[in-house]
Amino acid sequence: MVSVAMGSFMHDVDVETKKATFAMGCFWEPDVLFGSYKGVIRTRVGYTGGTKKNPTYKSLGDHTEAIDVDYDPVAVKFEELLDVFWNNHDPSARMTRQYSSFIYYHDDDQKKSAESSLQERKAKGCVLTQIVPASEFYEAEGYHQKYRLQQHPWLVEAIGLVRNDQNSLVRSHVAARLNGYVFGRGGKEALEADIVRLGLNDEIAKYVRQYYVKFEGRGLVC
Numbered sequence: 001m002v003s004v005a006m007g008s009f010m011h012d013v014d015v016e017t018k019k020a021t022f023a024m025g026c027f028w029e030p031d032v033l034f035g036s037y038k039g040v041i042r043t044r045v046g047y048t049g050g051t052k053k054n055p056t057y058k059s060l061g062d063h064t065e066a067i068d069v070d071y072d073p074v075a076v077k078f079e080e081l082l083d084v085f086w087n088n089h090d091p092s093a094r095m096t097r098q099y100s101s102f103i104y105y106h107d108d109d110q111k112k113s114a115e116s117s118l119q120e121r122k123a124k125g126c127v128l129t130q131i132v133p134a135s136e137f138y139e140a141e142g143y144h145q146k147y148r149l150q151q152h153p154w155l156v157e158a159i160g161l162v163r164n165d166q167n168s169l170v171r172s173h174v175a176a177r178l179n180g181y182v183f184g185r186g187g188k189e190a191l192e193a194d195i196v197r198l199g200l201n202d203e204i205a206k207y208v209r210q211y212y213v214k215f216e217g218r219g220l221v222c
């Protein structure tokens with residue numbers, strides 16, 4: 001087991017969070033979108049919704065690739081996260097179970113908001129998205145967590161993490177944010193604000209800006 005010094009950088013954030021869980025195709029993309037979104041503290045990608053115990057990427061059974069988001073409900077409303085969900089995949093596409101569209105609600109309020117957003121969306125066309133209660137979430141393998149960040153070994157090391165180390169990559173707030181920024185998501189203003197808020201040094205800031213610009217505006221990837 002790799003042990004990681006989590007003391008420096010803003011890996012841990014001590015605010016009360018709520019969970020939101022979505023499936024919207026390959027989970028790498030939602031990881032960059034939500035990780036760099038306003039009010040999001042942590043993300044993890046994994047498999048959920050099925051019956052198979054301990055699924056893996058290679059042996060998924062009846063599970064679906066999903067993202068589990070810890071958000072600060074004071075900073076962002078669940079309804080905004082629903083907008084990110086609807087606006088960043090095609091809910092009318094007929095997909096295999098692995099890549100199907102689901103909203104997994106955690107309480108009655110989320111269920112109601114999800115249902116009303118579904119009705120609005122249906123007024124615009126076909127929607128295959130299903131709204132179901134959240135069930136056991138199995139974290140994906142280390143190499144899937146913060147996948148875009150992990151394409152930058154220098155940066156992973158610079159923020160004190162270790163590639164493929166599932167636990168620290170899942171837990172780290174700064175990893176969630178940078179995973180989006182290095183893939184051109186999250187917005188330039190949010191990036192600049194986070195450079196200050198997260199206390200990133202000049203070398204790291206320069207590196208992240210460079211990749212933000214490189215990938216900004218690019219389409220989906222997986």
Ligand code: MHO
Nearest residue numbers: 026027028065144221222
């Ligand atoms: N195109 C990717 C999909 C990965 S996603 C996590 C691959 O070939 O592995 O399903």
